[in-house]
Amino acid sequence: MTPEQHLDFSTVLASSVHDMKNSLSMLLNTIEDIAQQCDPGTFEAEKLTLLQYEGQRVNNHLIQMLSIYKIENSQCTVNMSEHCVADFLEESALLHEPLLTPKGILIETSCDPDLMGFFDREMVAGVINNIVNNAYRYSKDRIRLSSSIVDGYMVISVEDNGEGYPESMLCEDRDIFTIGENQLGSTGLGLYFSSLVANQHKNKDKSGFIRCTNEGIDGGGRFDFYFP
Amino acid sequence: MTLKKLWSLKDKNILIVDDFPTMRSMLRTILLNFGANNIMEARNGEDAIEKMVEATPEIVLCDYNLGEGKDGQQVLEEAKQRGLLPHSSIFLLTTAENTTDMVMGAFENQPDDYIIKPFAKAVLQMRIRKLEEKKEGLTAISKAIARKDYQKALLLCDERISENSKSYFELQKIKGEILMSLSSYDEAKIVYDGILTQRDIPWASKGLGLIHYYRGQYDEAKQVFFELKEKNKHYLTAYDWLAKVEEALGNSQGSQQLLMSALAVSPKAILRQKALAEIAFKNGDLDTSEQAYKYTVRHGKNSCFKHPSDYGGLAKVYLEKSVNKDAEKIILTMKKEFQGSNDDALLQAAVIESTVYKDLGKVAESHAALDKALELFSADPGSLCSTIAVELAQACFAADKSEQGKELIRHVVRNHHDDADTLKQVQTLFDEQGLQEEGAAIINSTRSEVVAINNDGVDLLKSGKLQESIGLFTKAARAMPENVIINLNAAQSFIIFMQQSGVNERIMLQTQQYLDRVRALDAGNNRYKKLMSCCQELSKKNA
Numbered sequence: 164m165t166p167e168q169h170l171d172f173s174t175v176l177a178s179s180v181h182d183m184k185n186s187l188s189m190l191l192n193t194i195e196d197i198a199q200q201c202d203p204g205t206f207e208a209e210k211l212t213l214l215q216y217e218g219q220r221v222n223n224h225l226i227q228m229l230s231i232y233k234i235e236n237s238q239c240t241v242n243m244s245e246h247c248v249a250d251f252l253e254e255s256a257l258l259h260e261p262l263l264t265p266k267g268i269l270i271e272t273s274c275d276p277d278l279m280g281f282f283d284r285e286m287v288a289g290v291i292n293n294i295v296n297n298a299y300r301y302s303k304d305r306i307r308l309s310s311s312i313v314d315g316y317m318v319i320s321v322e323d324n325g326e327g328y329p330e331s332m333l334c335e336d337r338d339i340f341t342i343g344e345n346q347l348g349s350t351g352l353g354l355y356f357s358s359l360v361a362n363q364h365k366n367k368d369k370s371g372f373i374r375c376t377n378e379g380i381d382g383g384g385r386f387d388f389y390f391p
Numbered sequence: 392m393t394l395k396k397l398w399s400l401k402d403k404n405i406l407i408v409d410d411f412p413t414m415r416s417m418l419r420t421i422l423l424n425f426g427a428n429n430i431m432e433a434r435n436g437e438d439a440i441e442k443m444v445e446a447t448p449e450i451v452l453c454d455y456n457l458g459e460g461k462d463g464q465q466v467l468e469e470a471k472q473r474g475l476l477p478h479s480s481i482f483l484l485t486t487a488e489n490t491t492d493m494v495m496g497a498f499e500n501q502p503d504d505y506i507i508k509p510f511a512k513a514v515l516q517m518r519i520r521k522l523e524e525k526k527e528g529l530t531a532i533s534k535a536i537a538r539k540d541y542q543k544a545l546l547l548c549d550e551r552i553s554e555n556s557k558s559y560f561e562l563q564k565i566k567g568e569i570l571m572s573l574s575s576y577d578e579a580k581i582v583y584d585g586i587l588t589q590r591d592i593p594w595a596s597k598g599l600g601l602i603h604y605y606r607g608q609y610d611e612a613k614q615v616f617f618e619l620k621e622k623n624k625h626y627l628t629a630y631d632w633l634a635k636v637e638e639a640l641g642n643s644q645g646s647q648q649l650l651m652s653a654l655a656v657s658p659k660a661i662l663r664q665k666a667l668a669e670i671a672f673k674n675g676d677l678d679t680s681e682q683a684y685k686y687t688v689r690h691g692k693n694s695c696f697k698h699p700s701d702y703g704g705l706a707k708v709y710l711e712k713s714v715n716k717d718a719e720k721i722i723l724t725m726k727k728e729f730q731g732s733n734d735d736a737l738l739q740a741a742v743i744e745s746t747v748y749k750d751l752g753k754v755a756e757s758h759a760a761l762d763k764a765l766e767l768f769s770a771d772p773g774s775l776c777s778t779i780a781v782e783l784a785q786a787c788f789a790a791d792k793s794e795q796g797k798e799l800i801r802h803v804v805r806n807h808h809d810d811a812d813t814l815k816q817v818q819t820l821f822d823e824q825g826l827q828e829e830g831a832a833i834i835n836s837t838r839s840e841v842v843a844i845n846n847d848g849v850d851l852l853k854s855g856k857l858q859e860s861i862g863l864f865t866k867a868a869r870a871m872p873e874n875v876i877i878n879l880n881a882a883q884s885f886i887i888f889m890q891q892s893g894v895n896e897r898i899m900l901q902t903q904q905y906l907d908r909v910r911a912l913d914a915g916n917n918r919y920k921k922l923m924s925c926c927q928e929l930s931k932k933n934a
């Protein structure tokens with residue numbers, strides 16, 4: 164390769180992410196192995212849970228970063244295929260259970276086992292894991308993943324029983340979520356990502372959207388993802 | 392009350408494919424935890440195929456990115472093509488990033504599921520369990536398809552659809568595919584239109600486009616595939632079909648452009664490279680054609696898509712470019728590559744060798760290759776397809792081997808005694824040799840021969856000598872595999888047998904094989920449709 168031939172950034176990004184993900188796989192699995200050997204409640208178990216949580220956060224951010232990059236460069240079209248919603252929610256619960264249980268948070272799912280939905284499973288999983296990761300920090304002791312049909316949309320909801328979203332994060336409308344840069348933070352970026360992904364989901368002439376309210380358990384935060 | 396059996400992977404044949412040794416051992420440990428005791432490992436695509444030949448895996452965990460050589464999708468393609476992976480087996484693709492938009496829709500065969508790294512053990516376990524359940528639910532249908540009992544498969548689909556099954560779309564998709572493979576376009580259209588009123592699903596639009604294409608409604612097909620491509624930039628199948636439609640409409644430049652755009656996204660698709668090579672040659676774009684043929688030859692080498700015609704095509708490009716040295720070289724490579732291949736490939740290679748040497752002006756080599764082709768033909772005349780037989784006959788006439796040429800034409804006429812176009816084509820061949828009258832006589836006598844065999848069989852059938860009739864028609868169908876009427880009569884004699892003595896799976900399979908041949912040759916055949924509905928009645932009675 165001559166010095167003038169630069170690799171374009173997306174190639175570098177994709178290839179680095181590939182390697183980072185392999186490393187993360189090893190890391191998270193090793194932590195999980197060690198955690199299984201520990202007695203619950205011990206100092207070691209607590210620290211390992213923290214490691215797992217942080218590892219998953221790194222992973223979520225990697226997914227977010229690459230997806231936003233791809234969406235903004237129009238390299239990415241969502242791959243809407245049919246999935247069993249109950250299985251999807253259960254997977255997310257299974258993923259987070261080892262982190263939530265030691266913290267005394269109960270994660271539950273409630274969904275019609277026969278409900279099928281059309282969505283990009285990986286991208287939406289990125290969104291939901293992000294929201295659950297947030298709820299991990301703010302919930303008192305409960306998180307609920309559920310699904311319903313509203314006005315012809317399939318809705319996936321994440322609720323907690325914490326203090327609720329701050330005023331600036333609440334949104335009801337269908338537009339892309341935006342917020343002042345200084346207020347963005349992890350939650351704000353997560354919501355921006357969520358609304359981008361929602362907007363990419365289209366069927367006929369309808370697009371997906373998100374809602375953030377404080378209609379969760381006992382007035383806690385509630386995140387709704389509407390799929391057309 | 393019995394206890395629910397605990398889920399375990401005990402005694403399942405499992406194959407792990409990953410280029411990272413640490414990843415393989417990690418997966419192995421996870422699977423051992425799920426009770427697995429029968430795990431094979433492969434470090435790349437070639438290795439994976441070898442392992443699958445050794446033992447059919449029930450579960451394959453294959454990484455998409457395998458470094459040099461085949462990727463995970465290509466492993467799947469090859470395994471499916473070569474029949475190494477039955478319907479009941481699970482193929483789970485693991486990927487480091489969300490490459491699904493690249494993978495899905497780009498190829499004919501799709502993995503049963505894909506899972507993104509890093510994944511939690513519990514999630515992997517759940518995926519495998521759910522896939523096992525799903526496969527189990529569709530077992531009866533896939534078994535019916537495997538034994539070509541399409542009517543039974545359709546009945547089962549309808550039954551499950553009416554149960555309001557949660558696999559509604561999956562079942563509709565399978566139903567559509569079966570109907571398409573049976574060329575039952577009216578019914579397939581009902582399925583796809585029904586789906587599309589509910590939602591935009593790429594496979595349903597594709598199905599609709601295919602129906603237009605096969606019916607020769609190219610403008611309508613163009614519109615459907617164009618919209619599909621616009622809405623789903625990564626659904627590369629839409630590009631492939633749009634390219635075919637453009638070619639059918641006479642726009643071979645546009646066709647080439649489309650294939651090139653699709654290859655820019657996914658360059659590894661061998662069949663697409665081959666399609667590009669052919670259309671670029673037609674367009675006189677020799678550089679593009681050369682490059683695409685080279686890719687096809689190089690990457691097809693260790694795959695099931697390896698074909699003598701790729702080497703022949705490349706040789707033609709070289710001849711056209713007047714680089715005779717390279718043309719000869721590629722022919723030598725072809726000979727080496729196909730040593731010990733099956734007779735079909737050897738025969739085609741020999742025909743190509745003979746024509747290329749002739750164009751190179753090397754008469755002795757050309758004749759030697761021709762003799763070899765003729766030798767292979769006389770060893771097993773039944774298997775030679777008519778297009779190649781015509782080519783071979785031409786080569787024979789050019790090499791003053793007119794007796795052999797005539798025998799080959801008899802072979803073609805036997806297979807197409809009732810097909811005016813083919814008969815005209817072979818008559819022209821005779822005309823070119825100045826053999827008008829002799830040729831006409833050969834064609835006529837060969838035709839009468841076939842008609843006589845056919846009449847004998849029908850007479851036997853009418854006089855109730857069913858066994859004799861079956862014997863005669865199966866023998867005739869073996870010798871004339873491309874003869875529509877012989878195949879129809881062979882199928883009919885079996886159907887009558889089943890109507891009298893009951894349905895038998897083995898006989899049903901053979902009947903379907905005859906009908907499959909007819910469909911491939913003449914999909915709109917009326918007698919074919921009638922016999923298919925007879926099979927349907929038989930299946931219903933049997934169900």
